[in-house]
Amino acid sequence: MAKKYSNLEKEDFLKTSYEVYFQKELDCFYLNTEMVDFLKNQKKEGKKIYLVSDFYCKSNTLRKWFEALKIDDIFDQIFSSSDFNKEKATKKIYKHLIKYLQLNPKNIIMFGDNIWSDVMMAKSCHLNAQRVKKQRRNNG
Numbered sequence: 001m002a003k004k005y006s007n008l009e010k011e012d013f014l015k016t017s018y019e020v021y022f023q024k025e026l027d028c029f030y031l032n033t034e035m036v037d038f039l040k041n042q043k044k045e046g047k048k049i050y051l052v053s054d055f056y057c058k059s060n061t062l063r064k065w066f067e068a069l070k071i072d073d074i075f076d077q078i079f080s081s082s083d084f085n086k087e088k089a090t091k092k093i094y095k096h097l098i099k100y101l102q103l104n105p106k107n108i109i110m111f112g113d114n115i116w117s118d119v120m121m122a123k124s125c126h127l128n129a130q131r132v133k134k135q136r137r138n139n140g
Contacts, residue, residue: 022061026069032132036071048076049074049075050077050097051075051078051079052079052088052094052097053079053081054117055081056082057082058082059083062078079097081093084096087117088121089116089121090121091121091122094125098125106128108128109129109130110130111131115131118131
């Protein structure tokens with residue numbers, strides 16, 4: 001493998017590596033169509049929808065994945081803990097975004113699959129939080 005890319009300059013290697021990483025991650029994604037439909041309906045009703053992720057990449061990469069999945073139009077903004085060095089598990093990202101977006105926590109509903117980070121920590125910041133069970137990919 002090293003010989004295959006040994007002739008690449010550093011920038012070309014980094015770009016190629018990112019493209020491979022991006023596609024490999026995208027190949028593992030699947031949509032919870034029930035949640036997508038719900039969010040699209042909420043958007044039609046005029047609700048603001050923010051995505052808050054603890055995924056290890058920046059929000060611009062998340063946006064590109066959602067563009068590839070054709071669901072980027074659902075989100076008003078996408079935030080990643082990597083952008084702010086604040087995590088859901090410590091509730092710091094919730095506190096930061098409430099202040100940054102100037103939102104009333106009572107007007108927010110947080111949906112997530114992690115009972116601690118998405119539900120308990122959100123509730124500790126006075127957000128309404130609902131757990132969404134992870135759906136397994138149907139490989140049939």
